[in-house]
Amino acid sequence: MADGSSHVSGLPGVGTELGLRASHADRDQVVDVLRVAAGDGRLTAEELDERVGAALTARTMGELAVLTADLPTATASWGAAEVKDVVRIEQEGASTRRGEGWVVPRRMEIRSAWGEVILDFTQAVITYDTLRLDLDIRGGSLKLLTRPGVVVDTDALVTNYAKIKASRSAVPETPVVLRVEVAGELSFGQVVVRPPRRFGR
Structure with missing residues (x-):
């Protein structure tokens, strides 16, 4: 989980300072990462509910980083992909x-x-x-x-x-x-x- 380092890995804007305020887009991306992880069997339904709730109320990038720190960063790689409607x-x-x-x-x-x-x-x-x-x-x-x-x-x-x-x-x-x-x-x-x-x- 969080170790006090100054950067976020596997989140929107890799290299972002942990103390920066999180945006709605940052929260939404973490929620999607959590859903993918649950679909892969990495999180239980209870863990998913708990982490999604924490993500939606997170104030900083550091709080979001904690929620995905034990998940493969590959699950967040879609952030750089082109998403079409x-x-x-x-x-x-x-x-x-x-x-x-x-x-x-x-x-x-x-x-x-x-x-x-x-x-x-x-x-x-x-x-x-x-x-x-x-x-x-x-x-x-x-x-x-x-x-x-x-x-x-x-x-x-x-x-x-x-x-x-x-x-x-x-x-x-x-x-x-x-x-x-x-x-x-x-x-x-x-x-x-x-x-x-x-x-x-």
């Missing part, structure tokens, strides 16, 4: 994949005909608590690879000669870090929701 995917007869390290936006518009779209959340950079997917898919499939803390809601999706295959999370008590709301229309295709496969290594 809307990302669009348009394709026909093609395949698109978002994999390790991709930054999850607030909303995605996916227009796909006879192709495949894969959104892998297992090592994604999550900066919002909700992602809305607006679909217009004809043929092919949308695959959502989840991790503990990522939940998918397909209730608003209209299907025509299509199917939805969803696997339940094996860790239901995990705090929700991202809710994926799937809407729009799916014809002659499928949406597959499943957690990452386990490897024996």
Whole structure:
């Protein structure tokens, strides 16, 4: 935890003096770091609630530093990444994949005909608590690879000669870090929701 050093590591503005007053943006970023850590299994639900409460009432950068000092700084690396409100995917007869390290936006518009779209959340950079997917898919499939803390809601999706295959999370008590709301229309295709496969290594 805090050791009295004069700089913050893994927080907004690395090298910031601990005594400086924290801004709303600084508090929000720490809250997001904590949510990602909880989704990775580094914090329990009780620890997450306690630290989020402390982050929202923190007055200085030093108080925020204490809350993330025992977490890998990599979980805060998204601070330098470009975060978009809307990302669009348009394709026909093609395949698109978002994999390790991709930054999850607030909303995605996916227009796909006879192709495949894969959104892998297992090592994604999550900066919002909700992602809305607006679909217009004809043929092919949308695959959502989840991790503990990522939940998918397909209730608003209209299907025509299509199917939805969803696997339940094996860790239901995990705090929700991202809710994926799937809407729009799916014809002659499928949406597959499943957690990452386990490897024996």
